Amino acid sequence: MALKVVEVGPDRLEDYAGVPISFQVESILKIDLVDSGLGGATLEEVPIKPAYLKDYDAGEDGGPGRWPERFDLAKFAFFLALDGNRPVGAAAAVYDTPDIHMLSGRRDMAVLWDIRVRPDVRRSGIGARLFEGVVEWSRGKQCRLLKIETQNVNVPACHFYSRMGGRLGEINRYAYAGHPGVAHEVMLVWYLNL
Numbered sequence: 001m002a003l004k005v006v007e008v009g010p011d012r013l014e015d016y017a018g019v020p021i022s023f024q025v026e027s028i029l030k031i032d033l034v035d036s037g038l039g040g041a042t043l044e045e046v047p048i049k050p051a052y053l054k055d056y057d058a059g060e061d062g063g064p065g066r067w068p069e070r071f072d073l074a075k076f077a078f079f080l081a082l083d084g085n086r087p088v089g090a091a092a093a094v095y096d097t098p099d100i101h102m103l104s105g106r107r108d109m110a111v112l113w114d115i116r117v118r119p120d121v122r123r124s125g126i127g128a129r130l131f132e133g134v135v136e137w138s139r140g141k142q143c144r145l146l147k148i149e150t151q152n153v154n155v156p157a158c159h160f161y162s163r164m165g166g167r168l169g170e171i172n173r174y175a176y177a178g179h180p181g182v183a184h185e186v187m188l189v190w191y192l193n194l
């Protein structure tokens with residue numbers, strides 16, 4: 001595969017959205033508090049039967065095609081991983097944007113907003129290449145920290161972020177309580193020192 005990662009503008013969001021983000025949930029990280037949390041928490045990978053498909057684009061947020069109408073994209077960056085001309089992966093990052101709550105108003109932190117690799121070519125290093133692109137971009141914006149949100153139902157992503165050097169910074173068992181369909185999920189927020 002002749003892979004290259006390129007930064008693109010929002011005019012390429014249609015190509016971006018053509019890379020599926022969905023994945024099979026075959027296991028979850030079960031989180032248990034020890035002594036109500038005073039003794040910390042344990043995370044244990046347990047299988048889920050039957051497995052089910054999770055598709056972030058299918059939710060109320062609508063996926064990349066709707067980002068232009070929902071957000072000020074001035075300080076977003078978009079990356080495509082191309083095999084020849086064919087998009088096989090994509091990632092987005094953002095910094096210094098007030099309406100992105102994940103940034104908490106900080107200017108020294110970037111957020112990995114989205115990352116996705118075509119299902120047929122996952123586990124071949126494309127995600128890592130995209131992640132490196134986001135890290136370089138974030139450093140170039142003088143950010144010291146990269147923040148990444150995922151969930152305990154996305155075990156592949158958790159392994160990926162851990163492997164990329166991320167460290168688990170937040171376990172929020174109540175984050176999605178008001179959101180039908182995902183209320184059972186636990187928010188896991190990873191941080192990478194840049």
Ligand SMILES: CC(C)(COP(=O)(O)OP(=O)(O)OC[C@H]1O[C@@H](n2cnc3c(N)ncnc32)[C@H](O)[C@@H]1OP(=O)(O)O)[C@@H](O)C(=O)NCCC(=O)NCCS
Pocket residue numbers: 020021022023115116117118121122123124125126127128129149150151154155156157159160161163164
């Ligand atoms: C998460 C994702 C982007 C990773 O991309 P990828 O191209 O498959 O990842 P890479 O091949 O670069 O993996 C790099 C390392 O991460 C780890 N890793 C990646 N996927 C893994 C998995 N399913 N299980 C365990 N470790 C995994 C491995 O250590 C891997 O190195 P190795 O293959 O040499 O062991 C991809 O799985 C994906 O598109 N998932 C669906 C979309 C998604 O969940 N996005 C994140 C939303 S928060």
